[in-house]
Amino acid sequence: MAYDSTDLRSTLPSSTATATAPAPERFSGSEHVKFRDLAPAEKTGEVSTWYARGQNFVVGYSEVDGTATFSRTGQPDEYVVLLADDALAARVEAPGEEVAASGRTMLVVPPGDSTVTVTGQGRVLRLLTTRSDDVAALAANAGSYAEPHENIPPFRPWPEPVGGYRVRSYDLTVPPLSNPPFRLYRCTTFMVNFIDAKQGPRDPAKLSPHKHDDFEQCSIVLAGEYVHHIRWPWTTNRAHWREDEHETVLAPAVTVIPPPSLHTSEAVGAGTNHLIDVFSPPRFDFSAMEGWVFNADDYPAPAGR
Template identity: 75%
Template sequence: MAYDPTDLRSTLPAAKPAVPERFSGSEHVKFRDLPPVEKTGEISTWYARGQNFVVGYSDLDGSASFRRQDQPDEYVVLLADDNLSATVGDLTVTGKTMLVIPPGDSTVTITGQGRVLRLLTTRSADVAALAANASSYDEPHENIPPFQPWPDPPGGFKIRAYDLTVPPWPTRRSGCSGAPPSWSTSSTRSRARATPPSSPRTPTTTSNSARSCWPANTSTTSAGRGPPTRRTGAPTSTSGWWRRPSR
């Protein structure tokens, strides 16, 4: 950050980051063009890595168990399809779910048909060695900072599960009988765009009579700039669903 010359902080010595002596390009691995690294009758698995992480991608049709012994840090198991279920310890989840597995010994048993992804750091050296592009990292890529782990979680390590199945936007609001919430807006010259809140909140402008979920023509205003208009067709995401017209 550059300070004004009259600011005393401008006289402080500036720390200069180390300049890499060797530049390394990005890595791009196409699993569909490669044979699986691990294959049984029910599961095929490929691996690729970056400087600090490893991705394991598996196609499953049946049941498989992923075991880790003396795992040095947390890792992620991602169920990418609805027809999958996973059991780890006393926890069982179904459908699209992200599991965070603590360090140490663990066994995750997955049943069903679909895609399973695992995300590990390169501290899991045995998994990193299986990556299709492992030889690209025989020497560290100097233009990528070294791995730095997050601080330990305040409540200690434990299995964490996050449901990735999110309903379409309107039904995510409980009740869903009033007008759309009065979202905040950001304006760039002649155009303002509604920005969805990070969590549901009470609308600042409502109607006394109950109405269906967010009708296409609404008199609810946002930031005093007139009613938002709705794109034609069903929304596929929350971003940009309610948009103000250009002026």
């Protein structure tokens, strides 16, 4: 890991994965789904929606100008709705409850039947696990996951929330951590790091290459232009080596970064650049850090970690 000493990530606990499992010999590739180059998977007069997926999750990205309704029947687990713009409002209806929200908000929708109605103009993201087969099939890169990708353990949801499942709403404008300026929330199925937008390119002398041993990172570019730098390990078998990547993506786009590749993302756009990260299930290392996850009191971590 290459973090500056002032970066809180330099204090993260070391992973135990490499100590308890043999070093991987085969590696899966990255996924770069560039929505701006694709026709929407779904389109009505007021809503255009694209989908991309990883091993455990699906991202639905919608551009709304008016009213959008997202309904789920028999949803098998919690899912997340992100209102990414101030001009949006939402009403979530689930059995026995109705919750309203406006502006930049993370909504956690319980399993079962629900309807989310969004009004206004802006971007809406839905995060569902691949247990939602109907949505997973719509992903532009669905074919890449016809076979499971390497080095990712089976998905296991985290413990049920305190007080049971219900609609929960979290403000995405509260002050973030200091350095890095993360804003972390989790539920039973996802962890979301809703970082604020930044102006101008990232200092190329202050990148943060790092790796994850056993989970994918989903980086969603909401505005601007980024280069994802990705490097895979070399093994004794050269047939399994992969070339380094320096992939340029323009918003909107989803990149899935596989374990255990070394990676860092560099904002290069001259104007506003905005990238957020998603993990499914939540990350143990971030969750182990006191005060990092803003709604940790609502969602306990698994015992023994």
